[in-house]
Amino acid sequence: MSTLLWVIVPYVVLAIFIVGHVWRYRYDKFGWTTRSSQLYEDRLLRWASPLFHFGILFVFLGHVMGLVIPKNWTDAIGMSEELYHFLAISVGGIAGFCTLVGLTLLIYRRRTTGPVFRATTRMDKAMYAALALVILLGLWNTVAGGVLNLGGHYNYRTGVSEWWRSIFYFQPKPDLMAQAPLGFQLHAMTAMALFAMWPFTRLVHVFSVPLFYLWRPYVVYRSRSDRLGSRNQPRGWDRVDTPRR
Amino acid sequence: MRVMAQMAMVMNLDKCIGCHTCSVTCKQAWTNRSGTEYVWFNNVETRPGQGYPRTYQDQDTWQGGWTLTKRGRLKLKAGGRLKNLATIFASPKMPSMSDYYEPWTYDYESLTTAPAQGHTPVARPKSLLSGKDMNISWSANWDDNLAGSTEIVPGDPVLAKVSSKVKLEFEQTFMFYLPRICEHCLNPACAASCPSGAIYKREEDGIVLVDQDTCRGWRKCVTGCPYKKVYFNHRTGKAEKCTFCFPRIEVGLPTVCAETCVGRLRYIGLVLYDADRVLAAASVQDEKDLLRAQRDCFLDPHDSAVIRAAEEAGIAHDWVLAAQRSPIWKLINDFEVALPLHPEYRTMPMVWYIPPLSPVVDVVAETGEDAEDEGNLFAAIDTLRIPVEYLAELFTAGDPVPVTGVLRRLAAMRSYMREINMGREPQESIASAVGMTGAEIQAMYRLLALAKYDERYVIPPTHAEQAHGLEELATECSLDYDGGPGMVDSGPFGEGSGSQTPLAVENFAALQRRQTSDFGTDPSDKAARVNLLNWDGNGSPSGLFPRRRSEDRADEADRS
Numbered sequence: 143m144s145t146l147l148w149v150i151v152p153y154v155v156l157a158i159f160i161v162g163h164v165w166r167y168r169y170d171k172f173g174w175t176t177r178s179s180q181l182y183e184d185r186l187l188r189w190a191s192p193l194f195h196f197g198i199l200f201v202f203l204g205h206v207m208g209l210v211i212p213k214n215w216t217d218a219i220g221m222s223e224e225l226y227h228f229l230a231i232s233v234g235g236i237a238g239f240c241t242l243v244g245l246t247l248l249i250y251r252r253r254t255t256g257p258v259f260r261a262t263t264r265m266d267k268a269m270y271a272a273l274a275l276v277i278l279l280g281l282w283n284t285v286a287g288g289v290l291n292l293g294g295h296y297n298y299r300t301g302v303s304e305w306w307r308s309i310f311y312f313q314p315k316p317d318l319m320a321q322a323p324l325g326f327q328l329h330a331m332t333a334m335a336l337f338a339m340w341p342f343t344r345l346v347h348v349f350s351v352p353l354f355y356l357w358r359p360y361v362v363y364r365s366r367s368d369r370l371g372s373r374n375q376p377r378g379w380d381r382v383d384t385p386r387r
Numbered sequence: 388m389r390v391m392a393q394m395a396m397v398m399n400l401d402k403c404i405g406c407h408t409c410s411v412t413c414k415q416a417w418t419n420r421s422g423t424e425y426v427w428f429n430n431v432e433t434r435p436g437q438g439y440p441r442t443y444q445d446q447d448t449w450q451g452g453w454t455l456t457k458r459g460r461l462k463l464k465a466g467g468r469l470k471n472l473a474t475i476f477a478s479p480k481m482p483s484m485s486d487y488y489e490p491w492t493y494d495y496e497s498l499t500t501a502p503a504q505g506h507t508p509v510a511r512p513k514s515l516l517s518g519k520d521m522n523i524s525w526s527a528n529w530d531d532n533l534a535g536s537t538e539i540v541p542g543d544p545v546l547a548k549v550s551s552k553v554k555l556e557f558e559q560t561f562m563f564y565l566p567r568i569c570e571h572c573l574n575p576a577c578a579a580s581c582p583s584g585a586i587y588k589r590e591e592d593g594i595v596l597v598d599q600d601t602c603r604g605w606r607k608c609v610t611g612c613p614y615k616k617v618y619f620n621h622r623t624g625k626a627e628k629c630t631f632c633f634p635r636i637e638v639g640l641p642t643v644c645a646e647t648c649v650g651r652l653r654y655i656g657l658v659l660y661d662a663d664r665v666l667a668a669a670s671v672q673d674e675k676d677l678l679r680a681q682r683d684c685f686l687d688p689h690d691s692a693v694i695r696a697a698e699e700a701g702i703a704h705d706w707v708l709a710a711q712r713s714p715i716w717k718l719i720n721d722f723e724v725a726l727p728l729h730p731e732y733r734t735m736p737m738v739w740y741i742p743p744l745s746p747v748v749d750v751v752a753e754t755g756e757d758a759e760d761e762g763n764l765f766a767a768i769d770t771l772r773i774p775v776e777y778l779a780e781l782f783t784a785g786d787p788v789p790v791t792g793v794l795r796r797l798a799a800m801r802s803y804m805r806e807i808n809m810g811r812e813p814q815e816s817i818a819s820a821v822g823m824t825g826a827e828i829q830a831m832y833r834l835l836a837l838a839k840y841d842e843r844y845v846i847p848p849t850h851a852e853q854a855h856g857l858e859e860l861a862t863e864c865s866l867d868y869d870g871g872p873g874m875v876d877s878g879p880f881g882e883g884s885g886s887q888t889p890l891a892v893e894n895f896a897a898l899q900r901r902q903t904s905d906f907g908t909d910p911s912d913k914a915a916r917v918n919l920l921n922w923d924g925n926g927s928p929s930g931l932f933p934r935r936r937s938e939d940r941a942d943e944a945d946r947s
Contacts, residue, residue, distance in 0.1 A: 175604035177624035180477065181484055182516060188477045195476040256517030257484075261621070350603045352475075352582030356468050360579035362587040364598075366637075366849070 147331070148316035152309050155334045162341025163349065176347040182257040186247055194244025200237035201280070204230065209306045213299045231288040238281040245274060269343040272336040279329040286325060296323050302330065389662040390686060390697040392706055393573065393593035393737055394636060394655065394846070395715045396645070397725045398566055399835060400743040401797070402652035405564035407431050407528065409644035409653075413568075416643045416920045417630070422622025424490030424515050427527050428629035429644045431566045435543045435777065436530045440486040443615040444729065445544035450480045451613030452576050452732030453669065461670045461733065463579060465610050472582060478606045482615065488525040490515040516621075533562055548785065549776045561746035561774050565781075566652075568644060569616040569629035570728065570736030571595050573660065573684065574669045577628070580611025586626070591849070592657075593737065594631045602626050613732040634920065639848035646923060654838075656713030656845040657706060658737070659686040659697060669733045674784035677730040684735070688716065709847035714834055715739070722823075722831045724793045726782035741835075742782055742790055744797040746774040761802035761817050768794045796821045800835070803828045 167174065180187055208230065216226055249270055252258050287296055305318040319327065340346070413429040432438045446452060450465040465471065465480055493510040501508035514521040530539045540546065571588075575595050578586040585601035586608055588594070597608075597617070604624040608617040617628045632642035636655075640646070645653035661684055668680035686693045688710035697707050710716065718725040718741065725739040744764075751767045752758040768775065768791055775794070779787045799821040807813050818825045834842065922928070 171600035172623070172625070174600075175602065175624035178604050178606055178619070179621075180481060180606060181619050181621045184477065184481070184483050188479070191477040256519060257514075260516070260518060347603060350583065352472065352584075352603070352605065354584065355472060355582040358584055361575060362578055362581075362584050363590050364587040365590045 144316045144320040147327075148305065148319040149314045151334055152314070155338045156309070158338045159340060163346065166341045166346060174346055174350065175344070177261075177344045179252075179255075179258045179261055182261070183251060183255045186251040186255075190244050190247035190251060192244075193240050194248055197237050197239075197241030197244055200233065201241055201277075204234045204237060208299060209303050212303070212307070227288070231284065234284050235281075235289075238277065238284060241277055242281060245277060249274065265339070265343050269336070269339060269345060272332060272339060276329065276332045276336050279325060279332060283323075283325045283329055287323070296326070298322070298326060302326050388686075388693075388696045390659055390693065390700045390702060391593065391662045392591065392697075392702055392710065393658045393660055394571070394631060395593075395658045395737040395739070396568070396642075397654040397715050397718045397739045397741065399650075399652040399654075399741040400563055400565065401741065401745050402650040403431070403564040403566055403743075404650055405431055405433065405532065406649050408647050408649050409566055410527075412647040412919075413629075413644050416632070418627070421515075422620040423618065423627060425484070425487045425527070426618040426620070426627060428616070428618075429566065429568045430527055431564050432528070433531055433533055434563055434565050434781070435540050435546045436533070437539055437542050437544075439527050440482045440615050441525075442486075442542060442544050443482070443613075445547075446613055446732065448480075449482070449610070449613070449615070451611060451615065452734055453574070453579075454733070455670065455672070459670060459672060461574075461666065463576060463611060464613075465580065465607075471580060471607055475582065475605055475607070478610055480610045481606055481619075482609070484516065485525075488527065488529070489521060491521055491523060533560065536560070545777060545780045548780045549773065561749070561777075563743040563746060565728075565740075566644070567614065567616070567728070568642075568738060569595065569631070570614055570734065570738045571629075571631055572737060573662075573665050573681075573735035574733065575612075576732070576734050577608035577612040577617045580607040581605070581626075582607055586617075586628075589633075592633075592636065594633050594636070595628070596630060596633070597626050597628055599623075599625055599627075613729065613734065614736075632920070636846055637849040639846045640923075641844040641846060643920065645844065651838075651843065654714040654718065654834075654843050656715040657688075657710040657847070658713065658715050658719070659688050659693060659702075659707075659710050660684045661686055665735060669735055674731040675786040677733065678727065678783050678786070678789060681727060681730060681735050682719065685716070685720065687720070688713070703847075706847045709845050712845045714838065714843060714845060717830075717834060722796065722827070722834075724796055724831070724835075726789060726793065728781060729784075730782075731784035740782060741797070742778045742793055744794050744801070747771055747794060747798070748801075759801050759805045761799055761820070764798035764802065765795060765820075768798065792821075796823065796831075799823070800828050800832055804832050 180191075252262055252270070283298075287298075301318050301322050305315050305322075308315040308318075319330065322330075410427055410429045410431055414427065417428055418424075418426040427439065430439050438444060443449060443451075446464060452464050453461050454464040456462050463471065466474070491512045491514050494513050495510050498508050498510050511520050512523050513519065530536070533540065571594055573593070575586070575588060578588060578595060581602075582605045583601050583603045585598045585603070587596060587598065589596065602625045604619070604626070606619055606626070608626050608628075609615070609619055611617075612628075617626050619625075620627050632640075632644075635642060635646075641653070641655050645655055664684045668677075668684050671677060671680045686696075688694070688697075688707055694707055697710075698704065715725070719739060724741050726742060727736045727739050729736070747764065747767050748758045750771055751763050756763050758764070775787050775790055776785075778794075779785050779790045783789045799817050803813060803817045803825065806817075813825055815825050818828045823831075922931075
């Protein structure tokens with residue numbers, strides 16, 4: 143059971159995530175967008191959207207800190223367990239709370255504003271449910287484990303994190319997850335569900351963060367392309383033609 | 388010197404009768420689909436008025452275009468690159484649907500399904516956004532012909548800048564129409580605002596386009612464009628804008644709006660400019676110098692040094708010849724009657740306007756004086772401050788001198804030609820009063836009043852060596868044609884997702900044939916369906932209207 147949940151499913155999800163994105167990008171560049179609904183309503187969005195997005199950016203950084211960086215690295219730079227714990231609870235808690243408030247407002251807005259709800263696809267609804275569940279469970283782990291100290295102490299950095307890293311160097315350690323508290327297990331499971339649907343939702347816009355904008359020249363020039371129509375010429379269908387200059 | 392070619396347009400506002408034919412044909416060709424109901428690549432505004440979207444010219448509010456920093460450097464008015472990225476999650480200065488209008492349709496079904504009843508059934512307006520009943524309270528030209536003027540006109544941001552008091556009493560007001568398309572600027576603020584780099588300027592002809600595959604829907608271009616001519620397609624989540632009908636331009640045909648213009652007031656042609664001078668010209672300190680600075684960017688296509696540099700820059704010789712014949716170059720440079728719209732936005736717009744003399748003529752005519760006498764007209768231009776100041780706020784960043792100069796030239800042309808038409812001796816003094824010769828005035832008259840199709844539209848087709856790339860590929864699946872230009876299908880990820888149908892263009896020879904033939908030709912190898920983008924109003928090709936019953940009956944009779 144634990145092999146299925148913490149070895150097979152993660153690799154399947156990882157494969158769907160990567161192959162799904164490649165496929166979606168090649169098949170559906172036109173559909174690769176934020177699908178903003180600002181035009182329909184912007185009074186709620188003006189507050190809720192930055193709250194959610196900046197919140198989740200910090201949550202993401204927190205996860206990089208907790209999952210990607212091994213404990214002995216932070217030990218090596220002399221960061222004490224207490225300092226790490228304090229940072230994780232305070233920054234993580236605030237960021238998580240902002241994310242949750244933003245998401246709640248956004249979902250409320252989506253449900254109550256007629257035009258926005260009409261523009262919501264079934265995929266959007268499933269994605270919102272998964273996203274909300276993941277965030278709620280994550281926040282619950284932080285609050286229950288870190289603040290209320292329910293169910294005894296659990297250091298995820300020697301448990302969940304090591305399992306997470308083990309997936310990526312192909313020596314999975316499912317036992318670590320099997321021993322983790324239920325809250326962490328559920329958080330990981332719902333997160334995997336979210337990652338599996340990710341390439342097929344509007345969440346793909348995460349991979350379009352336009353950082354290049356900071357360096358590129360203001361005005362972009364392009365030469366009219368020689369290709370026919372709007373699609374690339376498929377290989378093997380070259381026209382009989384004089385060679386290109 | 389880095390020579391580049393720019394496809395540009397000039398509109399003669401005196402001839403605009405505000406019929407909206409350009410808007411309607413443009414909409415039929417480009418934005419007649421879900422998600423773009425409120426999108427008007429071409430719209431016609433009544434001035435004074437609030438424009439579309441409402442008050443778009445008030446850049447203190449909407450923050451479009453460029454501004455200068457304290458150190459004199461050009462900067463996007465909405466903020467620099469970092470601020471632009473930081474506000475990406477909720478674009479703060481984007482017009483909402485209420486600044487445009489809520490698109491609607493009518494519940495026509497209720498007309499046919501209504502039971503027999505005492506009252507005539509009514510088709511209620513239904514919102515295309517929420518699907519609910521709605522009250523129609525605004526549209527793209529709600530204030531047409533100064534409708535609701537005492538309430539609406541005071542909200543005109545251009546009028547707010549005019550110092551003279553404006554009277555809105557009916558008999559003392561003035562009015563003209565302003566057709567607007569995308570300006571295809573030399574220094575486009577929309578492209579500079581786009582975080583994804585999806586908006587680009589074509590090297591060959593300067594047309595500004597949105598790459599629909601690269602656009603990620605960040606909506607920054609809508610804020611960046613001070614003319615608010617980039618629209619957000621709310622179904623596909625992508626930005627769309629006027630394309631200068633590039634598939635037509637590429638084969639030497641004018642844009643749909645120009646082709647169908649009833650007043651024949653639009654001119655299309657090439658302008659050569661020095662790309663190295665654009666940044667400096669857009670950054671001049673005094674807004675009133677921007678007009679001159681932009682004019683100085685343009686290069687004389689008759690100058691041998693320019694011709695040589697153009698050839699080195701890879702501009703084909705027939706394009707240089709077309710630039711020499713260009714009506715745009717003549718109107719901007721030779722006759723100096725065309726002016727840019729809002730040069731103070733510092734985007735270097737390339738759709739220019741000949742300001743209307745008619746508000747002045749109307750006032751003179753109402754007084755019972757001779758409205759074609761140059762003395763009366765010159766005096767009226769100098770005394771009628773409101774129209775002149777208003778036009779100056781639109782076309783010269785508030786400087787009345789160039790506007791007065793243009794109006795005096797138009798008045799002189801009226802007066803000079805009147806003498807000729809009345810069979811009197813032409814008076815050279817009228818021409819010299821505005822710094823022209825009689826021959827120049829007659830040339831200007833010919834271009835403004837009589838010019839034929841090929842004089843108004845001097846459009847060199849895309850060069851012959853590349854023309855193969857424009858032909859329709861015969862091996863494409865015939866169903867691909869069905870979608871038509873810009874048409875989107877619904878894929879599994881919402882509106883417009885999935886792979887695209889290619890944009891197909893008839894080849895140049897076929898279009899040329901149709902253009903020059905005396906009867907309505909019908910390309911027999913095409914399915915019987917009319918692509919309005921290519922249709923030139925010449926005859927009615929089959930498929931434009933459903934077949935008549937009598938024709939069907941005749942067919943049956945033939946078969947039996």
